Amino acid sequence: MRLIASTFAILLLLAANPGHAVEAGAYVTLNKAAIEKHILPRYDALVTATAGLNDAAKTYCAAPATRPVGDLQAAFGKAMDAWQDIQHVRFGPVDWFFRSQRFAFWPDQRNTIGKQMAELLSKHQSDSVDPELLAKGSVATQGLPALERLIFGEDASKLKSGADAAYRCHYVEAIALNLAQMAKETRIAWRDGGEKAFSAVMQDAAKPDAPYREPQEATLELFKALYLAIELAADHKLARPLGATLKDARPRLSESWRSERSLRNIQRNLAAAQDLYLNSFSAAVADKAVDAAIRDGLNKSVTAANAIKVPLEIAVQDAKARPQAEALAAELLALKKLLGDRLPLALDIPVGFNALDGD
Secondary structure: OOOOOEEEEEEEOOOOOOOOOOOOHHHHHHHHHHHHHHHHHHHHHHHHHHHHHHHHHHHHHHHOOOOOOOHHHHHHHOOOOHHHOOOOOOOOOHHHHHHHHHHHOOOOOOOHHHHHHHHHHHHHHHOOOOOOOOHHHOHHHHOOHHHHHHHHHHHHHHHOOOOHHHHHHHHHHEEEHHHHHHHHHHHHHHHHHHHOOOHHHHHOOOOOOOOOOOOHHHHHHHHHHHHHHHHHHHHHHHHHHHHHOOHHHHHOOOOOOOOOHHHHHHHHHHHHHHHHHHHHHHOOOOHHHHHHHHHHHHHHHHHHHOOOOOHHHHHOOOOOOHHHHHHHHHHHHHHHOOOOOOOOHOOOOOOOOOOEEEE
């Protein structure tokens, strides 16, 4: 079933408002910098973090009755940090085999995760939580949001005792192993294989077998990732739980309310967007007024997010803390508009897309 998580379209009338001329070499340099300074290190970090989560799951589930769940939760936090740092990249190997959705099926507007997990947990059949079968099953039951439900809140105690404690721990282990394997496979596809590695293919845009006809198209892909980081934070991670007014706040629409790290997710997303822009796009923007405005917008958004000192789940429904969440929302909307209106013109890249379309 086709899930339209959100739709955004930037329709630019380039003929009426032509962009700045950009030399082909600038696109090549931008793409190389984004890959080598931003994307590859973050997939390396994801491999490390998910491997740590896999180890923590095995250690905890070897003796769940006596081991503190806190160590497993901490490993989950590191893995979620690493995912949030690269979540905006929806192209390339992470898009193959539905890996992005399998890492984190979100937004989940119809509680698909809850419904399918309830069905899976009711079966008490070992093959239902077999790692290989889980990886081939529903994207909703095998990612970080599913794991969060198992190890935080009321359900965390069910790992220690009860009729289905062992079954739940097997499920935890299966998810952790699957995440570690996907991270490793994604990094291998980006890094290994010489000229066939996706990092090389993306930098060699315009070759006959490349997915991009020219370097400019690869730059467009990177722009979509940059824009997506801000769009996700603005329109989904913040706007949905914030609501129009205090009485409309819906804290449980936050991305990770069970672990109370929804604000941290946004902070990581914004820091990642800032890193991507500064390490690749900025040098290619000839119009320094545009570059300065985007730098300022990113800095203001990061500062506004870091100014919120309580969990987002509390901030959106607290009269004293809510103004800070609203200030962040205003900064994000302004930044999203700035990126959509000015950066494509500055880089001479025509844009019209739905980057949040997913299966």
